[in-house]
Amino acid sequence: MILLIYVCTFSSSCKKFIEIDPPINKTMGETVYNSSDLAASVMTGIYAAIPETFDDINNSFSYKIGLLSDEFQGLDVDFPNLYLNNVFAADLDIWTKGYSQLIYRCNSLIEGVSRSNAISEASKAQLIGEAKFIRAFVYFYLVNLYGDIPLVLTSDININSNITRTSKAFVYDQIIQDLKDAQVSLSNNYLNAHLQKDEIDRVRPNRASANALLARVYLYKEMWPEAEIEASKVINDARFGLLSPEYVFEKNSRETIWALQPNQIGSDGPNTNDGKIFLTLKPSGLYRVEISQSLLDMMPNEDKRKENWVLSKTDDLGNTFQLPFKYKIGAQDFSQPAQEQNEYDIVLRISEQYLIRSESRAHQTNLTGAKDDLNAIRLRSGLGTTTANTPQEIIAEIKTERQIEFFAEWGHRWFDLKRTGDIDGVMSVVSPLKLYNGIGGSWAMFKALLPIPPAEFTLNQSLRGHQNPGYPEK
Numbered sequence: 001m002i003l004l005i006y007v008c009t010f011s012s013s014c015k016k017f018i019e020i021d022p023p024i025n026k027t028m029g030e031t032v033y034n035s036s037d038l039a040a041s042v043m044t045g046i047y048a049a050i051p052e053t054f055d056d057i058n059n060s061f062s063y064k065i066g067l068l069s070d071e072f073q074g075l076d077v078d079f080p081n082l083y084l085n086n087v088f089a090a091d092l093d094i095w096t097k098g099y100s101q102l103i104y105r106c107n108s109l110i111e112g113v114s115r116s117n118a119i120s121e122a123s124k125a126q127l128i129g130e131a132k133f134i135r136a137f138v139y140f141y142l143v144n145l146y147g148d149i150p151l152v153l154t155s156d157i158n159i160n161s162n163i164t165r166t167s168k169a170f171v172y173d174q175i176i177q178d179l180k181d182a183q184v185s186l187s188n189n190y191l192n193a194h195l196q197k198d199e200i201d202r203v204r205p206n207r208a209s210a211n212a213l214l215a216r217v218y219l220y221k222e223m224w225p226e227a228e229i230e231a232s233k234v235i236n237d238a239r240f241g242l243l244s245p246e247y248v249f250e251k252n253s254r255e256t257i258w259a260l261q262p263n264q265i266g267s268d269g270p271n272t273n274d275g276k277i278f279l280t281l282k283p284s285g286l287y288r289v290e291i292s293q294s295l296l297d298m299m300p301n302e303d304k305r306k307e308n309w310v311l312s313k314t315d316d317l318g319n320t321f322q323l324p325f326k327y328k329i330g331a332q333d334f335s336q337p338a339q340e341q342n343e344y345d346i347v348l349r350i351s352e353q354y355l356i357r358s359e360s361r362a363h364q365t366n367l368t369g370a371k372d373d374l375n376a377i378r379l380r381s382g383l384g385t386t387t388a389n390t391p392q393e394i395i396a397e398i399k400t401e402r403q404i405e406f407f408a409e410w411g412h413r414w415f416d417l418k419r420t421g422d423i424d425g426v427m428s429v430v431s432p433l434k435l436y437n438g439i440g441g442s443w444a445m446f447k448a449l450l451p452i453p454p455a456e457f458t459l460n461q462s463l464r465g466h467q468n469p470g471y472p473e474k
Contacts, residue, residue, distance in 0.1 A: 033116040036123035039109070040195050043130050046105050047203065048263050050134075051273065051345070053097040054141075060277040063288065064092050065411035070430040072289035072408075075319070076282055077436065084441035085431045089453040089471075094145055096453050099152060102138045106131040108155040126195050129185025133205045136178035137213060137347075143171045144220075144415050147449045147468060150460070164462040175217055182210040202256045203344065208234050209258040212348045215356050220419050224360040231357040240350040242380045245308040248351075249326045251344050255351060259344035271329040272345045278323055278408065279330030281315060290321040291407065294430075299404055304382040309407075324408035347410060351377055355402055362394040370394050377401055423448050446470030 032038045054061035059078065066072050067082040077083045079091050089095075109131045113124050142149050151166035151174055186207045192199040215230035234240060234257065241254045248255045262272050277288060291310060299306040311325035327343050358373035367389070374397060375385045388394045399420065406412035417423040424445055431441035451471035457464050467473045 033112040034118045036119045037194055039113055039116070039119055039123065039127055040193060042105075042109055042112075043127055044193060046102060046109070046131070046134060047260070049101045049105070050260055051263065053101045053138075054094065055273045056097075058273075060273040061094075062274050062408050062410055063277045065414050066408050067289070069414040069417060070292055070426060071295060071413050073292045073434065074289035074436075076284050076286040077288055080436045083434055083436055084439065085427065085434075085443055085447050086441065087447060087450055089451045092145075092450060093453050094141060095149075095450075095456065098138045098142050099150075103135055103152055104155060104160075106135040106138075107153060111155055123195050125185040126187055126191065129182040129210075130205055132178040133182040133186065133210055133213070136175045136182070136217075139171055139175050139178075140213070140217060141411075143168050143175075144411075144418070145450050146452065148466075150463070161460050162462050163460070165466050172217065172221060176214065176221075179210050179214040179217065183207055183214070186210055200252060201261060201344075202252055202259050203261045205258050208237055208240070209348060212257045212353060215353060219356045219359065220415075222363070224363045228357050228360040228364070231353040231360070234350065234353045235357065240353075242350060242354070242376060245304045245381060248349070249328075249343060249346060251342055253346075255349045256344070256346050257348035257350060257353075259346045261344050262341065271332075271339065271341060271343045272327045274324070274345065274408065275327035275329045275343060276331040278327070279311070279325070285315060285317050286319065287313070287315065287321045287323060290323055295403065295407055296322055298400060300383065302382050303404070304380075305404055307382075326408065351380075351405055355398055355405065359395060359398050362391045362398065365391060367391065367394065370398075374398060374401065377405065418448055444470065 032042050063072075064079060064082055067074075067077060067079055068085065068087070072083075074083060081088050082091050110128050113119055113127050113131075116124070119127075139149075139151075148165040148168050149171060150160075150163040151171055152160050152163055153174070154160065182205070186205060186209070187195075188207045190199045190202050190206050191197065191204050211230050211233045215227050215234065218224075218227035218230060239254070240257060243253055243255050247253055252259075279287075281287060296306075296310070299310070309324070309326045311323045312320060313323050314320045329339060329343055332339055354373045354376050358370045358377075361367075361370035361373065370391075371386055371388070371394060374388075374394065378384065378386060378401070386394070386397055388397045399416070399422075402416055403413055406416075417426055424443070427443045427447075431443040434441045446469045449468045452463065452467055452473075454472070454474050457467070457473050464473065
């Protein structure tokens with residue numbers, strides 16, 4: 001496995017992810033933890049596996065989760081089962097990949113670095129902090145997609161193969177602890193591949209990344225004072241700031257807290273999977289999806305996000321699409337000169353922190369502070385100040401702003417519908433209207449969670465009898 005990481009991470013086609021040149025003949029077994037550089041390269045391999053885990057190489061997590069919710073309408077979607085809310089495990093298997101490709105590797109690195117006598121204490125702290133951050137990040141998505149999940153904190157396969165599902169509350173406790181540990185361990189700066197110098201690219205998590213993700217976790221847990229404190233740490237950091245929408249998704253923009261540097265190979269092109277999926281025609285001559293009419297109707301014409309994040313495109317068949325246009329570069333056309341890598345996949349950005357703090361303040365009846373944060377987003381988007389005056393009105397407007405601000409982006413809308421309790425009311429109306437080949441979708445309460453992949457019941461006998469309601473185990 002270690003050798004495979006090196007082959008992927010350091011081949012000539014994907015070496016630019018994060019530059020480092022370790023000696024390949026020392027990459028087997030525990031020898032990878034005989035130096036800080038080698039250990040850092042293992043962590044780099046984990047970052048390289050994140051897009052494969054979430055995007056599945058030729059698809060986009062934002063696209064797949066957006067199909068579940070009310071963000072898109074489509075004529076030729078790749079995953080009609082997701083679009084019609086008839087979910088099968090094979091359509092979106094983050095469970096298996098999350099555990100095998102990311103959580104196992106993070107646990108293994110934490111153990112290997114902790115045992116090492118050759119790695120400097122500073123590098124140990126940074127690497128363990130990065131691994132705990134990624135582990136918390138993956139568990140956040142797993143628990144919000146599947147509910148109760150096995151909490152795996154070791155690389156011991158004998159132990160892991162018998163762990164039953166852990167309650168969502170306990171998983172969140174571990175996520176919070178991992179992020180608190182990361183806050184202490186991670187550098188305040190963005191580091192290079194050797195962990196020795198500051199880096200312009202914001203692709204290795206730093207302390208602000210941990211603060212930002214922890215603010216989100218506290219929001220989901222309805223821990224309002226804690227969410228406000230963590231969001232304020234990021235907002236008060238001079239490195240970050242709100243930008244006019246046309247500049248938000250540029251590589252290393254001031255809105256970026258943490259991003260994934262695309263490591264695309266071959267026909268995938270050098271930029272983001274979101275750009276490739278949303279902006280590239282399929283062989284059928286159709287785009288995969290367009291933005292739903294209900295979402296378009298929510299965007300005032302004067303909203304700069306509508307101007308800069310929505311692309312009106314007419315294809316060869318005369319079909320006009322309103323496409324997600326946050327990322328401007330689609331799949332690479334190899335008949336043209338190679339494209340420069342101008343866009344990274346932004347995972348955490350400052351606008352979320354303003355809306356987290358606004359919502360947290362509204363729940364604490366700090367209406368002036370809540371409106372100030374809400375207005376920061378509205379004014380940067382070309383809108384006037386809010387007219388909301390009560391906590392309920394402010395929270396309702398925050399929901400609207402989040403729906404517009406984060407459309408087609410990392411499943412925010414799907415998760416917001418679930419955490420606010422709005423999912424059944426919204427999806428019972430929306431799902432039947434999502435037509436594919438003339439057939440509408442259907443909604444039931446159990447569909448808010450994804451099914452555990454059937455193969456997992458064979459691999460882990462303790463899971464048997466504990467499939468999510470509404471789904472078969474085979």
